[in-house]
Ligand SMILES: NC(=O)C1=CN([C@@H]2O[C@H](COP(=O)(O)OP(=O)(O)OC[C@H]3O[C@@H](n4cnc5c(N)ncnc54)[C@H](OP(=O)(O)O)[C@@H]3O)[C@@H](O)[C@H]2O)C=CC1
C-alpha cells in the first residue's frame with residue numbers, strides 16, 4: 001500500500017522519488033524502492049528523523065514494536081514536529097497519539113486508502129487527530145486528492161468505510177473473476193471474458209456515480225420482461241448474493257475493530 005500511495009502521488013507530479021525516504025528492517029524489500037530512486041534505510045528511526053511527513057504503513061501487529069525501536073534511539077529528541085499519517089486498519093487515533101506522544105509536537109492523521117489509486121481511481125478517507133493544524137490537513141488533502149476521491153470523515157465511520165472501500169476492491173475482483181468464469185463456462189476465451197467483465201463493472205460503477213439513479217432502477221432498466229437478465233438475477237438472489245456481500249462487509253469491519261484491540265494487548 002505504501003508503494004501504491006507513493007506511485008500515485010508521484011504520477012501526478014507532486015513529489016520526486018528523491019524526496020522519499022523509505023525504511024524496513026528487511027533490505028530485500030528496499031531493492032524495488034531503490035530502483036525507483038527513493039532513499040532507503042534499514043533503520044526506521046533514520047527516516048523518522050529525516051522526513052517531515054511519515055506514513056505508517058506496516059501491518060497493525062507490527063506497529064508497536066516498530067514505534068518502540070524508533071523511540072529507543074538515544075537521539076530521540078531529534079524526532080520532533082512530525083506529521084504521522086497512519087494507514088493501518090483498526091488502529092485508533094487515540095492509540096496512535098498515545099504511542100507517538102514520545103515525539104515532541106507530533107500530529108496524527110488516520111487515513112484509509114485503497115489500491116485502485118494506482119489507476120487514478122482511489123477512494124480515500126482521512127480523520128484528523130486532536131492536534132493537527134489546518135496546514136496539516138491541507139497537506140493531506142493535497143497529497144491524497146490527486147489519487148482519486150478523497151474526503152475527511154469522523155473516525156467512528158472508518159472501519160465501516162474501510163470494509164467497503166479498502167477491502168471492497170478484493171470483493172469486486174472476486175466478482176469480476178466470477179463473471180469472467182461464467183463467460184468461460186459459456187464458451188468465451190478467458191482474455192475476452194475478463195476484458196468484458198471488467199469493462200462492464202467499470203461502466204456500471206460510472207452509471208451509479210454519474211446518473212444519480214437508484215441501483216434498483218438501473219437494474220430494472222436492464223431486466224427485460226421474461227428476458228435473460230432477470231433469469232440471471234433470479235439465480236443470484238437464490239444464491240443469497242446480497243446477504244453474502246453484506247456479511248463480507250460486516251466481517252471486514254468487525255475484523256478491523258478486532259485488529260485495533262489485539263494490538264493493545
Ligand atoms: N493492502 C491494502 O489494500 C490496504 C492496506 N492498508 C493498511 O496498510 C498497512 C500495510 O498493508 P499492506 O501494504 O497490504 O502490507 P504489506 O505486508 O505489503 O506491507 C507492509 C510492509 O511493512 C514492512 N515491515 C515489516 N516490519 C516492519 C518494520 N518493523 N518496520 C518497517 N517496515 C516493516 C513489510 O516487510 P515484510 O513484507 O518483509 O514483512 C512490508 O514491506 C496495513 O496496516 C493495512 O491495514 C490500508 C488500506 C488498504
Ligand SMILES: O=C(O)[C@@H]1CCC=N1
Pocket residue numbers: 089162166167
Ligand atoms: O486486508 C486488510 O487488512 C487491509 C486493510 C484494508 C485492505 N487491506
